[in-house]
Amino acid sequence: MASGGEEGGMQKFQRKKPCGLCGYSFFAFPGVITYKSILEIRGDWGDADSVDKLNKSNPTFLYNQVKLCVYCSQFFDKNSDKTKKNGG
Ligand SMILES: [Zn+2]
Numbered sequence: 001m002a003s004g005g006e007e008g009g010m011q012k013f014q015r016k017k018p019c020g021l022c023g024y025s026f027f028a029f030p031g032v033i034t035y036k037s038i039l040e041i042r043g044d045w046g047d048a049d050s051v052d053k054l055n056k057s058n059p060t061f062l063y064n065q066v067k068l069c070v071y072c073s074q075f076f077d078k079n080s081d082k083t084k085k086n087g088g
Contacts, residue, residue, distance in 0.1 A: 020066030021075070031073025036062035041075055 016025035021038055039062070042050035054062070068076070 017067070019069040019072055021068055021072040024069065026069045028070075029067035029073075030070055031068030031076060032065050033068055033073075033076050034062060035064045035066050037076060038066055 014027055016027055017029070018025050019029070020033070020035070021041070035057075036054065039050040039054040039057075043054060
């Protein structure tokens with residue numbers, strides 16, 4: 001009797017990848033942003049090294065897209081919030 005040879009392949013075709021801002025690994029990235037914005041917000045947080053990079057890097061490099069996790073994407077969520085405060 002030939003028993004069915006099941007090749008126990010635990011294949012993970014979804015790998016975690018590091019978030020562009022915090023560096024933690026996630027499966028899903030709801031946000032995408034340019035590397036420039038990453039450096040800008042890091043500079044806001046007092047990271048002088050990022051400010052330095054921001055000034056010295058090529059524009060082509062700065063416009064690379066970076067993936068953001070759920071947590072980090074909230075920092076860049078203020079885009080569609082302009083219509084609320086309309087003092088005017
Ligand atoms: Zn993150």
